[in-house]
Amino acid sequence: MNASLHLPGRIVSLRRQLVLKGLLPMTVVALAMTATLAVMQFRALGSEAHAVARIQAVRLAGSVNGVMGDDALRDALTRALSRSAPTQRAILYRDDAPDLIVTSGRDAPDRHGLHVRLSTAAGQLETVSDASALRERRTAATLMCLLLGAGVCGVFFLARRAVEHDVAQPVDRLRARLVQALHPRGTHAGTPDDPVRAIDTLLDELVELRARHEAAMADALRQRLQDIARHTRFVEQIGDHFRQPLQALSLFVAGMQPGEDLRQRAVLGQMRTSLTRLTELLDGLLEMARFDAGAVEPAPTAVLAADLFVRVRSHVEADAMRLGVDVRWRGGRVPFHADGALLVELLNRLVSCAVLSTPHGRVLVAIRRRGDAIRLEVRDNGMGVEPAEQARLFEEFTRLPGQPGYGLALAVARRIADTLGGHIGVRSSPGRGTLFWVELDHAAIGPASRGVVSALIRHAAS
Known part of the structure; x- marks a missing residue:
C-alpha cells in the first residue's frame, strides 16, 4: 500500500526519534519500577521469614526458663520444637556444661537455614529454621518480576510497531505527497532529513x-473587471452608433409615400421588413454581448409567480390571439426569491418560442417547487424538435422549425439562466410537442404562510 511513497530510511529516522524521545524513556521507567518492586518484594519476604524465625526462637527460649538439669532441658526443648514447625534445630550453649543440641528430625544444611540467637538463663540459645519456603516464595517473586519485565518489553515492541505504522509512515506519506504536489517534476532543491522539519518547510x-x-x-x-467595464463601454458605444442610423433610417422610410406605384410599395415594404429584422438582430446581439461581458448583475427579491405571469401575458397575448394559441398558466401562488425582471425576460422568450411553434395549439406555463428549488416549465403540443437538433437549440443563430428571426432568443435565454445561477434544458418529441424547463436552486421560499402569499398577490395585482 502506497509503496511508491514508502521511504525506509526516513521512516526509520522518524521512528528512532519517536522511540528515543517517547517510548524508550517510558519503558526504562517501567523497567526501573519493576526492578524496585522486585527488590521490595525480596526484602519483605526476608523480613517476614526472619520475623517468624525470631518468634519461634523467643518461644523456645521461654520454654527453658526455670528448667534445671540436662534431661529436663532436653525434654523442654523437644516439646517446644514439636510445636514449632519451621524450626528444625535448637542449640543451647552453656559455659559450665556441654552444649545441648536438640533436633526435630527435619534437619537441613545450615547454609540453607535461618539462624537466630537469644540469651536465656540457661545460656545462649541458637535456633535454625527451614528456609525452603522463603526460597520458593522468592523464586515465585522472581518469576513474576521477570514476566512483568517481559510484558513491559513486549508492550515496548508493540508500541514501536504501532508508532511506525500509525505515525511514522503517515507522516512520511504526507511529506511525499506535499513534495509531489509542490514539485511534480522533482525540481525542488531538497528538504531537511528530519521529516517533521521537512513537512514544516x-x-x-x-x-x-x-x-x-x-x-x-x-x-x-x-483585469477581468477592467475587461468587463471596457466591453460594457464598447457595447454601449456600438448600440449608440448603430441605433442612431437605424432610427433615422426608420423615420425616413416611415415618411416615404410611394403613391400608387405597386413596385414602389413592394420595395418600401421590403425596406421596412429589413429594418425591423436588422433592429431585432442588433437588439439580440447587444443583449448577448451584455451578458457575455458580465454587465448584468441579478438583484434577487421576493417574487410571486402570478406577478411574472401577468407581465409575460401582456407580451405574448397579441401573438397568441393572432395564431389561435390557448395559453394556460399554473402555479401562480408559488413564492420564490429571484430577480423578477430577468425572469420575466427569460419566461417571455420561452413562451414566445412556444406560441410561435404551436399555431392553433396549446401552451402550458407552470411554476412549481422541487425541494428548495423552483422549476419553470413551458410545454406546447406543437411540431416538436428532432433529437439531433435539440443539443443546438441554445446556440446562437439556431432557429426552431417554422419560426422567423435569427435564432437568438434561446441563446439569450440560456445566458439569463446562467446569470441567475440556474439550469435550462429542453425535452422534445417530433409531432408531440416540446418542453422547455428552467430550474433555480435554493430559490424557494417556504413553506410560505397564507399571509405572505396574500401580500404577494396584492402586490402583483397592484
Whole structure:
C-alpha cells in the first residue's frame, strides 16, 4: 500500500526519534519500577521469614526458663520444637556444661537455614529454621518480576510497531505527497532529513505559494473587471452608433409615400421588413454581448409567480390571439426569491418560442417547487424538435422549425439562466410537442404562510 511513497530510511529516522524521545524513556521507567518492586518484594519476604524465625526462637527460649538439669532441658526443648514447625534445630550453649543440641528430625544444611540467637538463663540459645519456603516464595517473586519485565518489553515492541505504522509512515506519506504536489517534476532543491522539519518547510512553501496564487487571482479579477467595464463601454458605444442610423433610417422610410406605384410599395415594404429584422438582430446581439461581458448583475427579491405571469401575458397575448394559441398558466401562488425582471425576460422568450411553434395549439406555463428549488416549465403540443437538433437549440443563430428571426432568443435565454445561477434544458418529441424547463436552486421560499402569499398577490395585482 502506497509503496511508491514508502521511504525506509526516513521512516526509520522518524521512528528512532519517536522511540528515543517517547517510548524508550517510558519503558526504562517501567523497567526501573519493576526492578524496585522486585527488590521490595525480596526484602519483605526476608523480613517476614526472619520475623517468624525470631518468634519461634523467643518461644523456645521461654520454654527453658526455670528448667534445671540436662534431661529436663532436653525434654523442654523437644516439646517446644514439636510445636514449632519451621524450626528444625535448637542449640543451647552453656559455659559450665556441654552444649545441648536438640533436633526435630527435619534437619537441613545450615547454609540453607535461618539462624537466630537469644540469651536465656540457661545460656545462649541458637535456633535454625527451614528456609525452603522463603526460597520458593522468592523464586515465585522472581518469576513474576521477570514476566512483568517481559510484558513491559513486549508492550515496548508493540508500541514501536504501532508508532511506525500509525505515525511514522503517515507522516512520511504526507511529506511525499506535499513534495509531489509542490514539485511534480522533482525540481525542488531538497528538504531537511528530519521529516517533521521537512513537512514544516513544505507547509511554509505551500503558504507562500497560496499567497502568490491569491495575489495572481486578485490581479486576474482586477483585469477581468477592467475587461468587463471596457466591453460594457464598447457595447454601449456600438448600440449608440448603430441605433442612431437605424432610427433615422426608420423615420425616413416611415415618411416615404410611394403613391400608387405597386413596385414602389413592394420595395418600401421590403425596406421596412429589413429594418425591423436588422433592429431585432442588433437588439439580440447587444443583449448577448451584455451578458457575455458580465454587465448584468441579478438583484434577487421576493417574487410571486402570478406577478411574472401577468407581465409575460401582456407580451405574448397579441401573438397568441393572432395564431389561435390557448395559453394556460399554473402555479401562480408559488413564492420564490429571484430577480423578477430577468425572469420575466427569460419566461417571455420561452413562451414566445412556444406560441410561435404551436399555431392553433396549446401552451402550458407552470411554476412549481422541487425541494428548495423552483422549476419553470413551458410545454406546447406543437411540431416538436428532432433529437439531433435539440443539443443546438441554445446556440446562437439556431432557429426552431417554422419560426422567423435569427435564432437568438434561446441563446439569450440560456445566458439569463446562467446569470441567475440556474439550469435550462429542453425535452422534445417530433409531432408531440416540446418542453422547455428552467430550474433555480435554493430559490424557494417556504413553506410560505397564507399571509405572505396574500401580500404577494396584492402586490402583483397592484
